[in-house]
Each structure stands twice: as C-alpha cells, then as structure tokens.
Amino acid sequence: MSTPRRRRAFDWSAAVIAVLAVTAAVVVYFRDGPVRFLAILTEDLGLFGLMLPKVLAGCLIGVFVTLLLPRETIARWVGSESGIAGILVATFAGAIMPGGPFTIYPVAGALLAAGADAGAACAFVIAWTLIGYTRAIVWELPFFGPDFVLWRVIFSLPLPIVAGLAARAIWQSFARRDGGAT
Amino acid sequence: MSLIVDVLLWAIVVALGLAVVARSQSLFVDSLRLAAREFLALLPRIAIGMIGSGFIAEMLPQHLIPSWFGSGTGPLGLIIASVAGALTPGGPVVGFAIAAAALKGGAGAPQVIAYTIAWALFALPRVLIYEIPSMPPRVVWLRVAVSLPLPFLAAWAAMIVGKP
Numbered sequence: 001m002s003t004p005r006r007r008r009a010f011d012w013s014a015a016v017i018a019v020l021a022v023t024a025a026v027v028v029y030f031r032d033g034p035v036r037f038l039a040i041l042t043e044d045l046g047l048f049g050l051m052l053p054k055v056l057a058g059c060l061i062g063v064f065v066t067l068l069l070p071r072e073t074i075a076r077w078v079g080s081e082s083g084i085a086g087i088l089v090a091t092f093a094g095a096i097m098p099g100g101p102f103t104i105y106p107v108a109g110a111l112l113a114a115g116a117d118a119g120a121a122c123a124f125v126i127a128w129t130l131i132g133y134t135r136a137i138v139w140e141l142p143f144f145g146p147d148f149v150l151w152r153v154i155f156s157l158p159l160p161i162v163a164g165l166a167a168r169a170i171w172q173s174f175a176r177r178d179g180g181a182t
Numbered sequence: 183m184s185l186i187v188d189v190l191l192w193a194i195v196v197a198l199g200l201a202v203v204a205r206s207q208s209l210f211v212d213s214l215r216l217a218a219r220e221f222l223a224l225l226p227r228i229a230i231g232m233i234g235s236g237f238i239a240e241m242l243p244q245h246l247i248p249s250w251f252g253s254g255t256g257p258l259g260l261i262i263a264s265v266a267g268a269l270t271p272g273g274p275v276v277g278f279a280i281a282a283a284a285l286k287g288g289a290g291a292p293q294v295i296a297y298t299i300a301w302a303l304f305a306l307p308r309v310l311i312y313e314i315p316s317m318p319p320r321v322v323w324l325r326v327a328v329s330l331p332l333p334f335l336a337a338w339a340a341m342i343v344g345k346p
C-alpha cells in the first residue's frame with residue numbers, strides 16, 4: 001500500500017476530551033441526579049449508534065479514493081502557475097475529499113511536495129474544513145439539522161477561494177523578497 | 183434524513199469499491215483491511231466525543247449564553263465566539279456539541295456560525311497533532327494567518343442574509 005498511516009487510537013488530545021467528558025458526566029450525575037444522567041447517556045448512545053455506519057463508510061471512501069486518484073494529476077492541476085482555476089480546483093478537491101484530518105493533511109503535504117503551491121494547499125485544507133461534505137454529513141448534521149448546516153456551508157463557499165488567493169499572494173511576495181535578498 | 187445520508191454514502195462506497203476491484207482484487211482486499219483498521223482506531227475517539235458531548239453541553243452555563251453570544255451582541259459577540267471556538271479542544275464533535283447547545287440556549291445564528299468556523303479552522307490540538315507533522319510549518323502558519331478573517335466573513339454574510 002502506498003499510503004502508510006500511523007494512528008494511535010488514543011493520544012493526548014483524546015485524553016483531554018476524555019477527562020472533560022468524565023468530569024462533565026460526574027458533575028451532571030451529582031448535580032442533576034441519576035435520572036437526568038441516564039437520559040443524556042441513552043440519547044448520546046443512540047447518536048453514537050446512528051453515527052457508526054457513516055463513519056465506516058467514510059473510512060472506506062477515504063481508502064478507495066486515495067487509491068483511485070493519481071496524485072500526479074492533482075499536482076498538475078494545482079501548481080503555482082495554475083491561476084485562479086488552480087485555486088478553484090483545489091477548493092473543489094478539498095470539498096469532495098473524504099476522510100478526516102488523518103487523510104487530508106498528508107494529501108495536502110503530498111500535493112505540496114509534488115508541485116502544488118501554498119495557495120492551492122491552503123484552499124484545499126480550508127475547503128475540506130469548511131465545506132467538506134463527509135465532515136458536514138457525519139459530524140455536523142446530527143447536531144444542527146439540515147437547515148442550519150446548509151446555510152453555514154453556503155456562507156462558507158467563497159471562503160477557501162478568498163483565503164487561497166490571499167495565501168498565494170503572500171507566499172509569492174515573500175518568495176520575491178527572499179529571491180531579491182539572495 | 184440520517185437514512186438518506188447512509189444510503190447515499192454506501193452507494194458511493196459500492197461504486198468506488200467496484201472501481202478498485204476492477205483494477206486489482208488483491209488491492210481491494212488490502213484496502214478493506216486498511217479501512218477496517220482505520221475504523222477501529224477511530225471508534226474510541228468517536229465514542230468519547232459523542233457520549234461526552236451531551237454531558238459537556240449540559241454543563242455549559244446556559245444562562246450566560248444569551249448575554250455573551252445572543253444575536254444582539256454584535257461584533258463583540260462575534261469576537262468572543264471566534265476566540266471561544268479557537269480555544270475549544272479539537273476532536274470531531276466537541277465544538278459542534280457545544281455550538282448546538284448554545285444555539286438551543288439562545289445564542290444568535292451568526293455567532294454560532296463564527297464559533298463553529300473558528301473551531302474548525304483553529305482548534306489547536308488538530309493543528310499541532312495532524313497539520314504540523316504533515317505539512318511544512320511555514321505553509322501551516324500561512325494557512326492559519328489567511329484563515330483569521332473567515333469566521334467574521336461567514337457571520338457577516340449570515341447577518342446580511344438573515345439566515346438560518
């Protein structure tokens with residue numbers, strides 16, 4: 001396999017959240033009583049059950065897409081000479097790219113190594129963060145419902161493009177300054 | 183809604199899976215194993231996030247939310263919401279759980295949008311654990327710098343349109 005991934009099931013960020021969760025659970029138990037505690041627990045377990053098939057599907061899509069999408073092709077599309085079209089392509093790719101931070105940042109790093117420019121990489125990461133559909137579907141939808149998520153995504157649509165163009169301009173002005181100095 | 187999403191996602195899975203099988207069967211088996219490993223590694227995080235988020239939301243000082251993040255708080259509310267979002271720990275669900283609880287507790291929609299976007303873009307554990315090791319740090323800081331105005335832009339759009 002060409003995409004080795006190191007992932008520990010439990011690291012310090014998970015530990016921070018675990019401590020927060022346990023503290024909150026204990027506080028709720030003693031403040032609001034066991035009935036309220038159990039009600040919240042059942043509700044959350046139900047949500048967790050609903051989430052599992054989506055997460056499994058997300059994992060499969062992530063692995064399949066990484067296999068099917070040749071990185072060279074992407075790099076050709078989003079190099080520093082690609083203009084605003086390259087930023088748009090990067091935004092679109094980020095939006096449709098499934099997987100979590102475990103897949104998105106390594107792909108962005110690979111794109112950079114293969115010749116994508118910083119602006120495109122920024123647009124890609126920001127697009128995945130703000131308008132990525134798997135993220136919105138798997139994580140956001142259960143909490144907010146379709147109406148809120150839809151509007152949030154619509155308002156976010158232009159953001160990766162704006163930020164990507166700004167990043168490219170800043171990157172190139174730094175490169176020019178560095179180039180002039182040496 | 184959840185069912186439609188499941189059907190859609192699994193239709194994509196089947197289509198992509200067939201494309202991989204067409205290329206190579208051994209590759210397909212390998213990718214199934216990889217996906218299963220990823221899924222099992224994700225499980226404890228998701229369990230903690232989902233089960234914990236309800237308790238964390240319950241602990242929020244609900245009575246403070248309208249005065250801090252209410253729709254009448256204007257630009258200051260947006261700034262507080264964005265800073266709060268950046269300070270919220272990462273992990274897939276904590277930010278969404280808090281934001282959803284705040285929305286129910288009387289926060290304004292633009293403030294909640296600013297919060298979730300700031301959390302998605304800046305949550306430090308995610309930047310430090312996943313982003314920095316995978317990308318050149320200079321590009322990461324550039325990414326963070328150009329992202330700074332984004333929560334405000336989205337919230338501003340929400341205020342102008344008057345939705346959701």
